[in-house]
């Protein structure tokens with residue numbers, strides 16, 4: 196399955212290939228504020244159609260994850276990191292993908308706040 200995703204204004208657009216088997220809802224200070232529902236895929240599963248070079252980036256804590264967002268509309272479609280180290284991974288915010296039934300997803304609640 197190939198999902199189409201974008202920010203709100205359309206500057207950033209991309210496809211993500213894979214099956215959404217489970218998403219993560221984390222309650223840490225960052226994820227809860229952004230409202231992420233995250234789907235982890237290999238980094239190469241995210242293919243840009245536009246806007247890659249214009250993404251703004253936020254990092255915090257260990258600064259190992261690059262949380263990207265659109266500089267125009269502020270929508271945060273994904274973050275890129277490595278897991279395990281050396282293996283590029285993407286955490287895709289499924290709220291920014293088209294044709295995803297959010298209510299039907301299996302959600303794993305992660306207690307990032309306590310870590």
Ligand SMILES: [Zn+2]
Pocket residue numbers: 202203204205206207265266267268269270
């Ligand atoms: Zn935008």
